[in-house]
Amino acid sequence: MQDLRARIEANFAGFSRIALPDEGRRRAAVAIVLSPTDDGPAFFLTRRAQHLRRNAGNYALPGGHTEPGEDAVDTARRETAEELGVSLPRAAALGLLDDLATLGGHVVTPVVFWSAEPLVLAPNPDEVWLAWAVPIADLDHPEAPRAEANPAGGPAILRMHARGDWVNPPTAAFLLQFREVCLHGRECRTDGIGQPSWTAR
Numbered sequence: 001m002q003d004l005r006a007r008i009e010a011n012f013a014g015f016s017r018i019a020l021p022d023e024g025r026r027r028a029a030v031a032i033v034l035s036p037t038d039d040g041p042a043f044f045l046t047r048r049a050q051h052l053r054r055n056a057g058n059y060a061l062p063g064g065h066t067e068p069g070e071d072a073v074d075t076a077r078r079e080t081a082e083e084l085g086v087s088l089p090r091a092a093a094l095g096l097l098d099d100l101a102t103l104g105g106h107v108v109t110p111v112v113f114w115s116a117e118p119l120v121l122a123p124n125p126d127e128v129w130l131a132w133a134v135p136i137a138d139l140d141h142p143e144a145p146r147a148e149a150n151p152a153g154g155p156a157i158l159r160m161h162a163r164g165d166w167v168n169p170p171t172a173a174f175l176l177q178f179r180e181v182c183l184h185g186r187e188c189r190t191d192g193i194g195q196p197s198w199t200a201r
Helices: 002-013 072-084 136-140 171-183
Strands: 026-035 042-048 063-065 093-096 106-114 128-135 146-148 157-162 165-167
Touching: 002 093, 002 106, 002 171, 026 072, 026 171, 042 072, 063 072, 072 093, 072 106, 072 128, 106 171, 128 136, 136 157, 136 171, 157 171, 165 171
Parallel strands: 026 106
Antiparallel strands: 026 042, 026 063, 042 128, 093 106, 146 157, 157 165
C-alpha cells in the first residue's frame, strides 16, 4: 500500500488540475477513499437510497453539496462521515482532481483520500442503499472505459467497470481520471466526457 501511496503522490505532484468558476452552479465534492482490504487496495462505492428524489439507486461516490465555510476537502470528509460512517482527517487528502460541471447544475470537485488502515463502513440508510469496498483493479478492466453514443448528441458517454457492472458519468468520469492520473500517471481530462441526460433530473 505504501508504494501505491507514493505513486499517487508523485503523480499528483505532476498534475495541474482544472478549477472551474461557479457561474451560478452549486459547488459539491465527492470522495475517492482508498483503503486496504483482503482483496487489495480498494475504493468505496455506493448506490444511492431508493427513496431519494434525485438519482435514486444510482452508483455514486460519497459526496454532496458544499456548505458555507467549507472547502472541497471538508465537504468530502463530512459527506463520507454522514453517508458511510467513516471519519477522515484533513491530512488523509492526497489531492484534488479536475472540477466537473454536471448536467444537474453543480461544479463537483473529486478529492482522493488515503487510509493506511482498513476502514469499516456503516452506511446511513437515509442516504445509502448499498456500499462496497471495490478493488482498484476493477478500474483496469480491459473494456473500460466503455464508450456509448450519447442519445442527446455531443460527446460519447464513457462508462467505468466496478463490481461486474458499468458505472455512468459523472461518477465514471471521476473514476476514469483517478485511474489515469493517479494510478498510471497519464494525461486525462473529464470535460469532454458526455453525461446521460437523466442525470440532470
